[in-house]
Amino acid sequence: MTAHLRKSFLVILFISCLFLISNRASAESKAPSRPNILFLFSDDQRADALSAYDNPHIQTPNLDQLVRTGFSFRNAFCMGSIHGAVCQPSRAMLNSGRSLYRVPMNLKGVITLPQLLKQSGYTTFGTGKWHNHRDSFQKSFTTGTAAFIGGMSNHLKVPVMDLKEGQFQNKRTGDKFSSELFVDATVDFLNQHPKEKPFYAYVAFTAPHDPRMPPAAAMKAYKKNPPPLPKNFMPQHPFNNGWMTGRDESLTGWPRDPKIVQEQLAEYYGMITDMDTQIGRILNVIKKNGFDKNTIIIFSSDHGLAVGSHGLLGKQNLYEHSMKSPLIFSGPGIPQNKSSEALVYLYDIFPTVCDLTHTPVPAGVEGSDLAPIWRGDTDRVRDSLFTTYEDLMRAVRDDRWKLIRYPQINKTQLFDLKNDPQELHDLSQKPREKKRVQNMLALLKTWQQKTDDKQPLTSDHPKSETIDLTGRKRKPDQHQPRWIIEKYFDSE
Incomplete structure (x- = not known):
């Protein structure tokens, strides 16, 4: 290779390297x-x-x-x-x-x-x-x-x-x-x-x-x-x-x-x-x-x-x-x-x-x-969205309505979250909401299938929904927070 050709080759090689480096830098600058x-x-x-x-x-x-x-x-x-x-x-x-x-x-x-x-x-x-x-x-x-x-x-x-x-x-x-x-x-x-x-x-x-x-x-x-x-x-x-x-x-x-x-x-x-x-x-x-x-x-x-x-x-x-x-x-x-x-x-x-x-x-x-x-x-x-707790509760809600089902006592609640965000008024027994309850129960079952939840929504031997806790005290082995707060309420 003549000196002229060698010089031309080196120039081309140098320019190519610069081009590759420039492209790489450009790609890196564009990379997230x-x-x-x-x-x-x-x-x-x-x-x-x-x-x-x-x-x-x-x-x-x-x-x-x-x-x-x-x-x-x-x-x-x-x-x-x-x-x-x-x-x-x-x-x-x-x-x-x-x-x-x-x-x-x-x-x-x-x-x-x-x-x-x-x-x-x-x-x-x-x-x-x-x-x-x-x-x-x-x-x-x-x-x-x-x-x-x-x-x-x-x-x-x-x-x-x-x-x-x-x-x-x-x-x-x-x-x-x-x-x-x-x-x-x-x-x-x-x-x-x-x-x-x-x-x-x-x-x-x-x-x-x-x-x-x-x-x-x-x-x-x-x-x-x-x-x-x-x-x-x-x-x-x-x-x-x-x-x-x-x-x-x-x-x-x-x-x-x-x-x-x-x-x-x-x-x-x-x-x-x-x-x-x-x-x-x-x-x-x-x-x-x-x-x-x-x-x-x-x-x-x-x-x-x-x-x-x-x-x-x-x-x-x-x-x-x-x-x-x-x-x-x-x-x-x-x-x-x-x-x-x-x-x-x-x-x-x-x-x-x-x-x-x-x-x-x-x-x-x-x-x-x-x-x-x-x-x-x-x-x-x-x-819609599905929530669940143990074998005791299942719920489904959409933008406005929410249904909670309690399988062990065969009880259902229905809430209108738009007008009752505090969930205080159960509408499940209102005749006008019968169809809605049915549709939301069906949606609930769909969610169960989708998430591999095997819990039946109805019990053949339901437990009583009545419980009387009047006068019952906290368990003696449980932490009672009140002593702590009284400590701060009584001190500066």
Whole structure:
């Protein structure tokens, strides 16, 4: 090869390399960036326990800010539970994207959302409550600090441990209030994490789950102005739903004393306010460290809680106050201060995060991607929604109507949620609603078939719906929150 030809060849080769580099850089610049995901998850928080959701009796300034800067789903539900610890199946569904009867409680053999993201290049961090066995936590997270493997605990003595290199270590008892403990762990992670690598941080609070023992500072507002009773407060549930004296329902006696219920609601709000204060610390660090430009923040809870509504205290029922949760997405690309009334499940979060992180949805995931709703491509992902509890209750609802069936006592309730959002007026026996009841029972059976629910809706030997709990006291081995709230009401 002559010197001239060699020189020409080198020039062509150089230009070709520049062209390839330019094309690669252009492709990379056009490739979608992978945002960080910060998932804040509370425990037992009603959907209406946010000031921004038209509740002037609770103080939640940081969560209110997420509402203003994000998109809220106002009809987000836990599908239900196979036992009294509703937290466990709710979290199993959330982390698997699967419906209740198709996911094991220990998540064995199922790919979890953080596990999927870890496999796709994310650093996955976990702290707080994990109610689905230690093995599934180990496979899901790259690292973890102050992980609580269990259902409930004294908030000042939470048994926790850390995950390092795939193994748990440093077992200890937390030396701070639970919300502060978990937020300290999250802040440390955020301060050490390099900006160039995407992260998924799962922060699962144990608040406001009982024992409700809010720090005194969070109770000051409620000491001066106790919240009013729920609009659907009752001294006792009007019939035996099959779970009248379970653990949660035994936190006080019958008939429900309005003063005690009001006090319990105040401490419940106090727990949420304290958690909100701690969440503010995380949001400040996100902004301070420059993560806010590329971080999607999700806030939700595993389900709601009665706290006096319908004469109930717990979450073992299918009324709106117990199965509905707050659900907020906030961050780059998400509309601000907008909301949707679409019927969604918490396990829809799984495929939605896959969409946001450009991660293929694995086989077996049943949830629906919610991002098309805020993008304006659709206004719903389903026309009706099914909830379930043990073998005691089944429910189905659409945009307006809701039917609850109690198979063990052959009882049906029908509510017009548009005109009766508090579910106080059962219309099931109204002659004009006979056809509607039939149609909704048929829809309920369709949902059962769709979700592998084998429970018959009628009993050949129904139990009595009558139960007399007048004068019955709480179980002596149950936590009685009142002593805690009196402590703060009686002190400054």
